[in-house]
Amino acid sequence: MKNRLSIRKLKNCEHIAGKGLVNLKPHTHKSFTVVYIEKGSLFISLNYAQKLVSSGTVIVLPPNNAISMSAKSEYEYHSLSVHELMCEKLCKYIGNVPFVFMDDGSIADFFRIYDSFTDDDSLTDFIIGIIGEKTAPSAAGLQNVNLVRLAAGFIENHVKDELCVKDVADSLKVSTGYLSRIFKKIMHITPKQYLIQCRLREAKKELEKESSDVEIAYELGFASQSHMCTVFKGYMGISVGDYRDILKNR
Template structure:
């Protein structure tokens, strides 16, 4: 039984995430108007491209340039993979680079797990209504893939900009309950999203979305000890749902919200 999903967000144009889980479904010869960045998770995928037949076992990446004709099929009883599509016209804005990547020369390089893990984090953020985390994970994934496989040069960390990073921190402190977008922050502070993330991490040791989650968890701890109901805290503090709240709280504290309240009582 097929369980394919194609996800997109209206506020993130030109970006789609495809989760494929199927058996027996072939894809005829076609192309995409976007860069395709995928990781094979289970089984063996296959396609015809650049005049050759390719087999992609689990642990392999699938990297394709825009308008590159190819077919697609499963070479195993079941095939599971994740594929990110990013329109070429969106790269200048997303990457904030004057010199863009040349494209992928190798179709299916082996992965050390870094790209697959970055795609998994992106899948998690697509399931939540957290623009800052989703945009941040997307940017980090694009930097990783195009630096490793697309000819994008690594850049030196920008000089510390205490004024901008301090204003960003103050904004996050004042608006930590709200849904905040990375591009919105970049517009507010007149910096490219990549520069904001790099400068903020340099100044405070973590990217902005991690700082925001830490701030929410700190407030949750205070309110839990004050006796507030668990059911009310998740949405009030900007979490997607109760499960997201509990998982994030445990990630930063090592215990669930319920255990924390019982231990502190």
């Protein structure tokens, strides 16, 4: 069963309405993401702590926290992904720790009126007003957090290069083992997994430019076109071809 999506964007915000049966491997987001389960139920894992969620559940996922999804029947959901400066604003007011709560109707109403927002600021202010007092910022050690942010930035800046964990560790003058351990502790995925996700984000951008699968795979360091397509579906829940169709029809 395909995951059927519709995508609506502002400058730095993206609303996805999805319906289907999709199981997603553990992955992280650069964005601040809010997911609302409209119908059905599924298992989610937030930083590898599993939880069954059902209709009316809201999942708040700040950047660089791991989530996976597993379901046996069709479900419907909405998600909002907020990027760049607006993402930083949400992290400042809402925090960096993922959490789950039951909607009192305000999140469902928000997704119903999403099209009425014309700018990112008013949209993020609305989100802060709904969920801004439901959690506190992370208490992770600042030194290690900064180290991991530098490592993530290095990976993002070299996403098209041949890159291994040792290259990242050497750039920060730490050991490979230490970096891998701290990175996994804070980001909840390995540096290699993060590199794959960064390449997939770049692949999505190239797909919007209508570049060929072969060109994208070669430019981003995948072993082959089929390897890229397999990885894409494993992380995104839909095939490259289906994603192209969504871009054409949005």
